[in-house]
Amino acid sequence: MSEPQTGTDRPLVVVTGASSGIGAASARALAADGWHPVLGARRADRLEEVAAEVGGTALTLDVTDPDSVAAFVAGVGDLVRGGQPLRGLVNNAGGAKGTETVMEADEDKWRWMWESNVLGTLRVTKGLLPMLIDSGDGHVVTITSIAGLEVYDGGSGYTAAKHAEGALHRTLRGELLGQPVRVTEIAPGAVETEFSLVRFGGDEERAAKVYQGIEPLTAGDVAEVVAFAMSRPSHVNLDTIVLKPRAQATGMRFHRET
Numbered sequence: 363m364s365e366p367q368t369g370t371d372r373p374l375v376v377v378t379g380a381s382s383g384i385g386a387a388s389a390r391a392l393a394a395d396g397w398h399p400v401l402g403a404r405r406a407d408r409l410e411e412v413a414a415e416v417g418g419t420a421l422t423l424d425v426t427d428p429d430s431v432a433a434f435v436a437g438v439g440d441l442v443r444g445g446q447p448l449r450g451l452v453n454n455a456g457g458a459k460g461t462e463t464v465m466e467a468d469e470d471k472w473r474w475m476w477e478s479n480v481l482g483t484l485r486v487t488k489g490l491l492p493m494l495i496d497s498g499d500g501h502v503v504t505i506t507s508i509a510g511l512e513v514y515d516g517g518s519g520y521t522a523a524k525h526a527e528g529a530l531h532r533t534l535r536g537e538l539l540g541q542p543v544r545v546t547e548i549a550p551g552a553v554e555t556e557f558s559l560v561r562f563g564g565d566e567e568r569a570a571k572v573y574q575g576i577e578p579l580t581a582g583d584v585a586e587v588v589a590f591a592m593s594r595p596s597h598v599n600l601d602t603i604v605l606k607p608r609a610q611a612t613g614m615r616f617h618r619e620t
């Protein structure tokens with residue numbers, strides 16, 4: 363992994379799940395806005411590629427493993443001691459597994475979704491909040507989903523996890539009142555990334571069907587919103603931003619061109 367020193371004069375922003383999709387695109391957009399991204403995810407090779415491209419720092423991270431999160435937080439601490447404040451955190455690591463009904467629910471898939479989306483976000487946020495507060499102008503952005511705002515058939519494990527992640531994130535809004543830290547929840551609808559490939563266990567045909575006949579959001583579309591929220595003046599807190607493709611009304615309702 364990259365050396366834990368930046369030599370940067372740019373403020374630090376941690377992006378979890380930065381090896382692909384929305385996380386990688388957010389690291390690119392934030393770097394273009396003058397941030398130094400610190401990228402975390404499990405796939406070290408992919409992470410290094412993105413870090414090299416954006417001039418950031420790659421630190422391996424498995425948000426489901428408390429020891430890995432502790433090592434990651436220590437690595438970020440080293441960077442902060444190197445001279446730049448940690449001013450941003452984008453909680454993005456996560457995803458979905460399966461589309462079983464409640465009656466057919468697979469507990470291992472539920473556990474994976476809760477560990478990565480909910481407990482992962484909790485661990486990373488808890489570990490980094492002291493540094494964000496110390497920076498004097500911090501910002502926590504959490505990528506939830508419209509699945510955190512509604513439910514849909516076959517989505518219970520994912521919607522339950524994203525509702526929980528949203529509840530955790532929104533709780534910060536009150537708990538951090540009086541502290542110099544903003545909190546923004548970004549809830550996208552369908553974005554074409556590796557998300558559906560992961561959800562369907564690598565089944566490319568099934569994953570492609572999710573986006574068939576619609577123009578989905580791109581990872582870059584979401585990243586622009588992340589960068590926008592983080593570039594407002596410090597007194598402006600964008601609480602919740604929901605974005606969907608024009609062709610999507612709800613988690614289950616699309617207009618598909620045939």
Ligand code: NAP
Pocket residue numbers: 378379380381382383384385402403404405406408423424425426454455456457458478479482505506507508549550551552553554555556557558560581
């Ligand atoms: P993606 O391309 O599959 O990216 C997921 C990222 O999360 C990857 O970088 C992955 O990296 C990382 N990740 C997964 N488990 C991790 C773990 N245990 N520890 C650290 N990193 C982990 O999908 P995406 O669409 O960009 O998803 C990003 C976020 O957006 C997720 O929270 C997802 O729920 C949310 N979201 C997606 C959509 C959509 O339609 N795509 C819509 C709404 C919300 P490694 O595998 O290298 O660890």
